Amino acid sequence: MLRSYLARFSRGIALLALCVIVSLATPVFLTSDNLLNVARQASLLLILSTGMTVVILVGGTDLSIGSIAALSSCLVAPFFLRGASTLQIVLGIILGLGVGAVLGFLNGLMISKIGLPPFVATYGMNQIARGIALAYMAGNITYGFGPTFRYLGAGMLYGIPVPVIIAAAVFLLFYFLLSKTVFGRQVYVVGARPSVATFSGISVPETMLKVYTINGLVAAFGGLVFISRLNAAEAGLGETFPLQAIGAVAIGGTSFRGGIGGVTGTIIGALIVTVLTNAMNLLGVSTLWQTAVTGAVIILAVVLDQGLVAQGVGAALVMRRNRRVRAEA
Amino acid sequence: MVAAIKRVPGIVYVLVALIMGFGWFIPGFFTVSNFLSVIRQGSVLAVVSLGATLAILSRGVNLSLGGVMSLAGVVTGVLMHRGWSIMAAILVGMATATAAGWLTGIVIAGAGIAPFVVTLGMMSVGEGLALVISGGASVPGFSNAFQVLGQGYLLRVPIPFWIAVMAFLIVHFILRDTQLGVSIYAVGGNEDAASLSGVDVRRCKLQIYLIGGILAGVAGVVLASRMNSAHPSGGMGFEFDAIAATVVGGTPMSGGRGGVVGTMVGAAIISIMRNGLNMLGLPTPWQMTIIGMIIIGSIALDALKSNR
Numbered sequence: 182m183l184r185s186y187l188a189r190f191s192r193g194i195a196l197l198a199l200c201v202i203v204s205l206a207t208p209v210f211l212t213s214d215n216l217l218n219v220a221r222q223a224s225l226l227l228i229l230s231t232g233m234t235v236v237i238l239v240g241g242t243d244l245s246i247g248s249i250a251a252l253s254s255c256l257v258a259p260f261f262l263r264g265a266s267t268l269q270i271v272l273g274i275i276l277g278l279g280v281g282a283v284l285g286f287l288n289g290l291m292i293s294k295i296g297l298p299p300f301v302a303t304y305g306m307n308q309i310a311r312g313i314a315l316a317y318m319a320g321n322i323t324y325g326f327g328p329t330f331r332y333l334g335a336g337m338l339y340g341i342p343v344p345v346i347i348a349a350a351v352f353l354l355f356y357f358l359l360s361k362t363v364f365g366r367q368v369y370v371v372g373a374r375p376s377v378a379t380f381s382g383i384s385v386p387e388t389m390l391k392v393y394t395i396n397g398l399v400a401a402f403g404g405l406v407f408i409s410r411l412n413a414a415e416a417g418l419g420e421t422f423p424l425q426a427i428g429a430v431a432i433g434g435t436s437f438r439g440g441i442g443g444v445t446g447t448i449i450g451a452l453i454v455t456v457l458t459n460a461m462n463l464l465g466v467s468t469l470w471q472t473a474v475t476g477a478v479i480i481l482a483v484v485l486d487q488g489l490v491a492q493g494v495g496a497a498l499v500m501r502r503n504r505r506v507r508a509e510a
Numbered sequence: 511m512v513a514a515i516k517r518v519p520g521i522v523y524v525l526v527a528l529i530m531g532f533g534w535f536i537p538g539f540f541t542v543s544n545f546l547s548v549i550r551q552g553s554v555l556a557v558v559s560l561g562a563t564l565a566i567l568s569r570g571v572n573l574s575l576g577g578v579m580s581l582a583g584v585v586t587g588v589l590m591h592r593g594w595s596i597m598a599a600i601l602v603g604m605a606t607a608t609a610a611g612w613l614t615g616i617v618i619a620g621a622g623i624a625p626f627v628v629t630l631g632m633m634s635v636g637e638g639l640a641l642v643i644s645g646g647a648s649v650p651g652f653s654n655a656f657q658v659l660g661q662g663y664l665l666r667v668p669i670p671f672w673i674a675v676m677a678f679l680i681v682h683f684i685l686r687d688t689q690l691g692v693s694i695y696a697v698g699g700n701e702d703a704a705s706l707s708g709v710d711v712r713r714c715k716l717q718i719y720l721i722g723g724i725l726a727g728v729a730g731v732v733l734a735s736r737m738n739s740a741h742p743s744g745g746m747g748f749e750f751d752a753i754a755a756t757v758v759g760g761t762p763m764s765g766g767r768g769g770v771v772g773t774m775v776g777a778a779i780i781s782i783m784r785n786g787l788n789m790l791g792l793p794t795p796w797q798m799t800i801i802g803m804i805i806i807g808s809i810a811l812d813a814l815k816s817n818r
Contacts (some may be wrong), residue, residue, distance in 0.1 A: 242626065291806065297811040298763050300571070300626060301806070304750055308802025315795035424634055427627075437624045469646050473638025479631035483623050 192434060192449045199453060203460040210463060213455065217342060223455040224348035225407055227448060229422055230429040231355045232399030234447045237430050238359075239372040239392050241299035241440025245288060246426060247419035248310035249397050250404025253280040255314050257405075258323035258414035261330040270330050278401050285397015286311055293386035307423070314416040324413035334409030344406050351399070355444045368392065373440025428475050429454050432482040454478070521758060521775050528779060532786035539789060546668055550660070550736060552781030553670035555751055556774055557729040559759075560681045561722035562752035563773045567685075568718055569698045569765030570625035574614055574725045575752055577636025579745030582607040582730030584640040587740030589650035596656050604727040610636055611723015615716035625719075633749065640742040650739035660736030670732050677725060681770050690717055698765030754805040755780050763809070 204210045229246060236243045257280070260273025284306065291302035336343040359365035370378040371388045378385050403422070408414040433450025435442025457478065458471055532539045558575050565572035586603030590596060614632045618625050662669045685691035693714040696704035705711045728746070734740040759776030761768025783804065787797045 254513050280734075291810065295810045297806065297810055300573075301753070301757075301763070305802040305806035308798045308805075312795040312797075312799030312802065315798070316793065340693070411511045427630065431627055431631075437627045467642070469641040470638065472634050472641060476634030476638055480617060480628060480635070482623050483627050483631070484617060 192432070192446060192453070196449050196453050196456070199456055199460075201495065203456065203463070206460070207463045209461065210480050215459070215463070219343045219452075219455055219459050221342045221410075222341065222459070224344040225403055225410070226425055226429055226455060227348040227451045228344075228351050228399065228406065229349055229403045230426040230433075230447050230451050231444050232396040232403075232431050233423075233426040234433070234435055234442065234444050235355065235368060235392050236299075236396050237435050237437060238368050238425070238439060238442060239389060240375075240437075241292065241389065241392070242427065242437075243288065243303045243393065243396050243400075244300055244423045245284070245303040245306040245310060246396065246400035246403070247422035248307045248314065249281050249284045249400040250306070250308040250407065250419040250422060251416055252284070252314040253277045253401035254281055254404035254408045255318050255414050255416055255420070258326075258408060261326040261409075263325050263327045264322070265327050265330070267329060270327070274405060277405055278398050281401020281404070282394050282398040285400070286390065286394040287395065289390035289393030293389040299408075311416070318416040320416075322413050326409065326412055330409055331412060332409075334358050334406045334411070344410065347406060351402075352444060352448060359443055364388075364391065371439075384386045424475065425454060428479045431479050431486075434482075434486055436486075437483075450482075515649070517616055521760060521772065521779065522529065525775055525779050525782070528786070531779035532782065532789070536786060536789045539786065544785070544789070548781055548785045549671050550668045551785070552732050552777055553668065553674035554736070555755060555781055556674040556746065556777040557677045557725055558745075558748050559752040559755040559773045560677055560770055561776045562749065563756045563759075563761055563768070564681065564685075564694065564718045564721060565625065565697045565768050566753070566756050566761055566763060567765055567768060568694050568715065569701070570618070570715070570718065571753065572614075572625065572719065572722050572764075573749050574610065574629040574632035574636055575729075575751040576745035576747060577633040578607050578610045578723055579636075579728040579730035579733060579748055580640040580740075580742055581610065581636040581643075581745075581817065582727040583734035583740035583744055584649060584742055585642045586731050586756050587652065587734050588643055590652055590656060591649060596653065600731055603731055607727025607730060608720065609723070611720045611726065612716075614723065615719030618719060619715040620713040621660045629719075637743060637746065643784070644742045646742065648739045648741040648744075652735065652738055655672070656735055657738055659737075660732050660734070661738075670736065673728065673732060677728060678770060678774060681721070681725075682728060684721075685769060690714060692722075694718060695766055700766075700769075702775075743808050750805070751780055752777075758808045763813075 204236050209215055233243060254277055257273040260269050288303050288306050291297045292299050314356040332343055338346060367383050367388050368457060370383060371385050375385050407418065429450040430447050432453050433446030435446060457474065461471060538544055561575050562572055582603045585606045586599045589599035589602055610632060614628055617623060617628045660670055664672055693709045696709050697711055697714050701711060707734060730745055733744055755776035756773050757763060758779055759772030787800060
């Protein structure tokens with residue numbers, strides 16, 4: 182009884198423990214300013230990693246979200262400059278999302294129709310989109326957006342940062358999509374057993390196509406929120422997006438074999454990553470450590486996830502026995 | 511005669527066509543100095559690609575090679591700057607890479623987790639530690655004795671080439687004539703069948719990623735010596751070039767078939783492509799785009815072929 186509860190809420194408990202430790206280590210952590218800051222930072226990661234969760238649920242991965250975010254937001258950034266009308270801004274946002282969806286669709290085509298391994302297809306897309314963004318911007322930065330567009334990433338509504346509200350909306354949408362719709366069921370079946378999905382009349386390529394298109398759209402949306410907060414768009418933005426999003430999903434307990442997990446775990450994963458980064462900043466740990474710590478936490482999370490410490494010890498024992506048997510033979 | 515020509519795999523024609531094409535369009539392409547510089551650059555990729563091929567043959571993948579390369583280079587560089595002898599610094603750099611490979615292998619083999627996630631995590635651990643150790647900046651300027659490793663000549667051929675040849679021969683020997691080699695192909699072909707036939711799958715996987723770490727270490731040290739500088743992101747992207755070299759060289763991502771001979775041709779193709787695009791004076795963003803397309807294209811061809 183207790184064990185099953187522990188297993189179910191282990192990530193939440195880990196997050197809570199982390200927060201307690203950090204607040205003991207530095208009193209700044211629990212100030213409302215800092216918590217708002219954490220929420221604001223977590224919101225972007227949460228938006229990106231909800232889309233990534235769906236991709237990983239179908240057994241895929243997407244390394245191109247950073248470049249898709251960069252290319253789409255660089256292309257439409259001029260629409261948002263100071264003095265832009267609301268219509269112009271809406272048009273820009275729709276266009277930006279469209280670019281993201283098209284790039285995601287291309288990812289889906291390569292993966293489902295040609296049969297490329299997802300990480301190869303999306304890595305190639307990452308190179309291509311980044312190359313085009315760099316060539317298009319030619320080293321320039323588009324900056325100085327109007328207040329209406331800035332509201333998206335930097336505004337406040339009833340004392341809550343707008344991006345946090347946006348992230349919550351995105352989360353609820355995906356939660357609904359995954360748990361209450363036919364599409365959601367299809368995602369889980371395709372991820373767990375593609376052959377079963379096919380026999381049940383679900384089109385695996387079509388599901389994949391939808392999933393990667395949605396993720397391209399989410400990536401573009403994340404890019405828009407990001408440039409709105411930064412008040413500037415440049416071709417190099419978002420290089421760390423894929424690793425961070427994949428990390429949050431992995432820490433959130435969605436399995437890379439597909440079909441197991443969901444967006445609820447991903448929220449906690451995203452919060453753990455953000456709180457860790459925030460704690461390192463507050464404690465004056467050099468930012469250089471952040472890459473290494475993120476990587477280590479990813480590995481640790483997937484290892485713990487399968488209750489694998491015990492299994493790993495078991496494996497080591499088996500290997501030792503095998504070696505002994507070989508030596509005797 | 512015709513039969514002999516038919517036996518030559520398609521990629522060799524691609525390689526020859528590529529060399530002819532670039533030679534036709536680029537004036538300075540067919541010079542000895544350019545040829546030597548392609549060899550010097552290609553050798554580093556060749557060494558890493560051997561590690562990538564081992565993982566792919568077993569139906570795995572190793573994304574940590576580039577990060578571990580950076581780490582090995584930076585560790586070696588920083589130690590030499592602290593006054594360590596060249597030999598000791600290289601040994602510690604190599605040991606670091608070996609430890610990283612061993613750790614990757616332990617997690618993959620012991621815990622049975624998908625190599626993609628583990629090596630992705632290790633990629634950022636390697637790169638991150640390289641950043642921390644180097645303080646985020648490149649570590650430039652080494653003694654002449656160290657630079658010989660990447661820039662020197664032996665019998666008029668660049669030393670990195672000899673290192674790559676040695677690494678190739680060793681890995682080729684492992685694949686063809688050892689129990690580990692047989693196990694790698696068996697695991698890649700059908701892991702369950704291999705396990706049931708008495709192959710120690712875990713041990714096999716552990717060794718694959720351990721050897722990968724060692725190869726990444728060699729490549730990282732040679733790269734630092736060639737550039738006369740160890741950069742914390744110096745190895746970035748090598749893991750993907752290495753995967754591309756493997757697949758272009760005829761080892762499919764689905765594992766179990768292929769080998770390192772093709773990978774060497776693949777590494778040559780990718781190095782010549784980078785060199786040629788560079789000499790054409792294409793801006794870096796367009797080079798990125800084109801190489802991305804070529805990687806996708808070549809792997810797509812392989813996927814379409816195996817679909818049939």
